Amino acid sequence: xxxxxxxxxxxxxxxxxxxxxxxxxxxxxxxxxxxxxxxxxxxxxxxxxxxxxxxxxxxxxxxxxxxxxxxxxxxxxxxxxxxxxxxxxxxxxxxxxxxxxxxxxxxxxxxxxxxxxxxxxxxxxxxxxxxxxxxxxxxxxxxxxxxxxxxxxxxxxxxxxxxxxxxxxxxxxxxxxxxxxxxxxxxxxxxxxxxxxxxxxxxxxxxxxxxxxxxxxxxxxxxxxxxxxxxxxxxxxxxxxxxxxxxxxxxxxxxxxxxxxxxxxxxxxxxxxxxxxxxxxxxxxxxxxxxxxxxxxxxxxxxxxxxxxxxxxxxxxxxx
Numbered sequence: 001x002x003x004x005x006x007x008x009x010x011x012x013x014x015x016x017x018x019x020x021x022x023x024x025x026x027x028x029x030x031x032x033x034x035x036x037x038x039x040x041x042x043x044x045x046x047x048x049x050x051x052x053x054x055x056x057x058x059x060x061x062x063x064x065x066x067x068x069x070x071x072x073x074x075x076x077x078x079x080x081x082x083x084x085x086x087x088x089x090x091x092x093x094x095x096x097x098x099x100x101x102x103x104x105x106x107x108x109x110x111x112x113x114x115x116x117x118x119x120x121x122x123x124x125x126x127x128x129x130x131x132x133x134x135x136x137x138x139x140x141x142x143x144x145x146x147x148x149x150x151x152x153x154x155x156x157x158x159x160x161x162x163x164x165x166x167x168x169x170x171x172x173x174x175x176x177x178x179x180x181x182x183x184x185x186x187x188x189x190x191x192x193x194x195x196x197x198x199x200x201x202x203x204x205x206x207x208x209x210x211x212x213x214x215x216x217x218x219x220x221x222x223x224x225x226x227x228x229x230x231x232x233x234x235x236x237x238x239x240x241x242x243x244x245x246x247x248x249x250x251x252x253x254x255x256x257x258x259x260x261x262x263x264x265x266x267x268x269x270x271x272x273x274x275x276x277x278x279x280x281x282x283x284x285x286x287x288x289x290x291x292x293x294x295x296x297x298x299x300x301x302x303x304x305x306x307x308x309x310x311x312x313x314x315x316x317x318x319x320x
Contacts, residue, residue, distance in 0.1 A: 002099055003029040003038075004029075004037045005037045007027070007039060007052065010298070012039065012093070015093055016043055017102065018084050019083070020084075020085075021048060021082060022118070023044070025043055025044065026042040027040070036051050036055060039051075039202075047102075047103040049101050051099050051213075052093055052096040056097065060138065061090050062090060063135065063216075064212050065081045067189055067215055068212055070130075077209065078208060078212065079101030079102055082099075092139075101210075105207045106200035106205075108199065112231050114246075115247070116204065117232055117251075118251040119201075120248060121247070122206075124191075124224060124252055125252045125253075125255035128189075131188050140217065141214070144174065144193065147173065147276065148170065150279050150280075151279060154282040163214070172268075173275060177194065184259070185219040185221055185262060186220050187220060189225035190218045191226075192222070193213075194209060194226060195230045200203070221258075222269050225270045226276075227248065228248060228270060230247060238301060239313065240308060240314055246318075248262040250320075263320070266314065270313075274302050275306055281298070281301075281302060284297065285299050
């Protein structure tokens with residue numbers, strides 16, 4: 001989250017009042033992240049998050065907002081978009097699409113232990129099952145077609161070794177996507193960005209998933225792999241943490257057992273998850289946008305993760 005579009009308290013107050021949430025008592029920009037403009041908005045009724053969408057359009061946004069509504073109605077702890085008297089949940093502020101959601105309780109667990117990874121695995125599986133009958137569809141906009149479009153854009157910034165890795169891994173993922181095993185993977189709405197800073201905890205109790213604005217329809221195994229690549233990794237080295245990974249995978253599997261195709265393709269999808277975020281971090285780092293609180297992530301982290309996933313594949317048979 002960052003601030004690309006400055007919003008005054010008076011401007012935000014008009015929207016909060018229209019949602020019967022006002023009057024606004026405080027408005028504070030949120031630092032971190034790189035996609036949207038976010039503010040904490042406080043009223044006498046509680047704390048909310050005001051988001052102005054910098055890249056997503058009015059046509060794309062109903063999928064994300066209604067997905068959150070759907071999941072919230074099924075008991076999944078996610079932000080619930082506020083509606084006006086007409087039932088609208090998508091608005092315009094400063095010429096940008098905008099929405100307001102409730103602020104989740106708790107805080108991010110940035111140094112997770114096995115108990116936290118198990119809680120994420122359990123809730124992720126519940127979220128996948130809860131979203132299976134969601135009646136809207138939109139592809140993962142940062143999936144394989146985007147990788148194919150973006151790699152040529154970032155290649156000029158790479159050294160020879162990095163460029164060779166990007167080309168070879170992209171070719172490998174295109175090959176995997178054409179396989180019968182990949183076609184057999186269960187799929188549905190996914191979060192696709194469920195990093196440590198997008199989950200809230202109160203102690204060891206998981207209190208919510210948030211920031212659904214990379215969500216889309218994709219394989220559930222990709223979503224799980226993205227989580228394993230963040231929650232179950234030693235951040236300084238990018239090395240796999242088998243103890244945490246076992247906790248997450250087994251908790252997930254208890255709620256939604258993994259299919260044979262998913263177990264077979266776990267190593268490939270772990271590589272896919274690492275590639276996706278290496279590409280996007282390269283793009284954000286070398287082709288940044290202006291923002292008053294923007295701090296691009298280090299791309300080399302996911303380069304290390306990808307190399308590790310290639311050199312030491314993680315097999316599902318190690319956990320079940």
